[in-house]
Amino acid sequence: MERLHIKQEINITEALMERINELLSHYPADKKKSALLPVLHDVQDAHDNWLSIELMDKVAEILEIKPIEVYEVVSFYTMFNQRPIGKYMFEFCQTSPCCLSGVENLMDYTCDKLGVKVGEPTADGMFEVRGVECLGACGYAPMMQLGDFFQENLTKEKIDQLIADCRDNKVTLHDK
Amino acid sequence: MSKKILLEKASIPGIKTYEVYRQNGGYASVEKALKTMTPDEVVEEVKTSGLRGRGGAGFPTGMKWSFIDKKSGKPRHLVCNADESEPGTFKDRFLMEYIPHLLIEGMITSSFALEANLSYIYIRGEYMWIYKILERAIKEAYAAGWLGKNILGTGYNLDLYVHCGGGAYICGEETALIESLEGKRGNPRIKPPFPAVSGLWANPTVVNNVESIAAVPWIVNNTGAEYAKIGIGRSTGTKLISASGHIKNPGVYEIELGLSVDEFMNSDEYLGGMIDDRPLKAFVPGGSSVPVLPANLIYKTANGEDRLMSYESLSDGGFATGSMLGSGGFIVYNDTACIVRNTWNFSRFYHHESCGQCSPCREGTGWLEKVLHRIENGHGREEDIDLLWSIQSKIEGNTICPLGDAAAWPVAAAIRHFREEFEYHVRFPEKIKNRDHFVAEPFEKVRHLVAKQTV
DSSP, rough: OGGGGOOOOOOOOOHHHHHHHHHTTTTTTTTTTHHHHHHHHHHHHTTOOOOOOHHHHHHHHHHHHHHHHHHHHHHHHHHHOOSOOEEEEEEESSSHHHHHTTHHHHHHHHHHHHTTTTTOTTTTTTEEEEEEOSSSSSGGGGGGETTTTOOOOOOHHHHHHHHHHHTTTOOOOOOO | OOOOOOSTTTSSSTOOOOOOOHHTTTHHHHHHHHHHHHHHHHHHHHHHOOHHHTTTTBBBHHHEEEESSSSSSOOOOEEEOOOOSSSTTOOOHHHHHHHHHHHHHHHHHHHHHOOOOOEEEOOGGGGGGHHHHHHHHHHHHHHHTTSSSTTTTTEEEEEEEEEEEEGGGGGGGGGHHHHTTSSSOOOOOOOOSSSSTTTGGSSOEEEEEEEHHHHHHHHHHHOOOHHHHHHTTTESSSEEEEEESBBBSOOEEEEEEEOOOOHHSSHHHTTTBBBBGGGEEEEESSSSSSSSGGGGGGGGGSSOOBBBSSSSTTTTTHHHOOOOOOOOOEEEEEETOHHHHHHHHHHHHHHHHHOSSSSSHHHHHHHHHHHHHHHTTTTTOOOHHHHHHHHHHTTOOOOSSHHHHHHHHHHHHHHHHHHHHHHHHHOGGGOOOSHHHHHHHHSSHHHHHHHHHHO
């Protein structure tokens, strides 16, 4: 349980608070809890893509709900991370159509190239490889999600290029 | 060329933007409905059209609408299910990405029919860039006066927002989706009450798939009777099919229901036949939940009739020799694919996605995955095949939502049609060590080994 004690700097900027208020305006005034999932996405994006207990508590405070209501949602949905993750998270779809197109071999290739195992960030915190379930891109397999976007019809050469682009800071993660 | 209703305008340059969409006849159904029709008349047109839910269940959309409680006086909601996550399915994404205003137009016209004043599009969190596309398109629609107060001066008010999920297949089940929209875990609700009576925030709610809602503008503009002329029998209209696997041209296609599977599979207008011209082994016509069929039941039904892309023909023969149209997630397998590995893959998916409320699903999907994993990895036992059959039979029908059935059916169908392949895995573990075992040596070449072996 050591990971629970990793310190995270919490910074709800004015711009983030403005976005949260915009999201809250989408629901009736007495249904603030409904905004929880969209708010968590924006808060996580603004905090290195993970949510500490302290940050979840802050979200609970903003939405005027109990902390447990945030914890149970964060632990249920796969897109919320409860520990620091690699800056560039390669989330390979590993469900049937992607498997038919050889995604398992491509994941092995990527892990070897980065010198990591699935689910372990690189020592410099730059990369992480993860296997996820169907992302809805079966016709463009093999593919992965990287931030808000899909990288499709992947090959070893494309993986090489993508890693190089990430290292050169040429890859946009979030559409804001 | 078959009839195009949904994607007719998708290739017009700039159709993503409000201006181009509007110049090409966009939002006409909103004008027609709000200015010349009553809400119930819109419902009647959709009933007449015979449109069936395009998410997978195929329930008549107009009938679903007619169940919404308009008498209690509570606020009503329309929620669009854009939580597309059924393996093999990527059709709604295409519509939303390339012609987002069609969905927004459909949402306005449909919300009017339901007399809803607050509606939502619930999109899966992984489609984040499409969430942004829809957010921007909705802003454009507000700015042009199609959303907000007193639309077109008719007195009708509608607010529409897009809401994103957090990565959970189960939220495609309509009551789980509603829970998620309320900011909770996606646990399906016990029904009744149905959402039409008590849905979002306990208000009467209709949940419809993206493709169903996108068909409404055409129906309103051209009448339900015209729509019902397209297609075949009770499978009216067109359907988006997302095709993947071992075919030459994977992608999203709009077909007129009733097209033959043979033409869809082999004509150059559609899938163009098998990649590398390898033999067809199996297909899953409607997303991972529906039964897989072997080659001899794909182009012809068990009765020897042509198999058609329709609700009725694809399910002809029941589960013994048929499957389902489902979501239109069309996955094709050639002789290099391993049915055991694919079934294990599906079971891992359902195990991962079970919400955990019902023990037959929570525990059963885990056992299916575990037993399939050991068979695929060369540690299977002869009795495991019957064990799998027993587990799946104890899940089906014993859960509060259809995820249990969806997890059970692919396993049952794989054993029903490909039992010999399971036996091969159990009896010849040394031959399946490599994950690509059938790439080097397709099952057809080793099938005789299973037949000779006696236990």
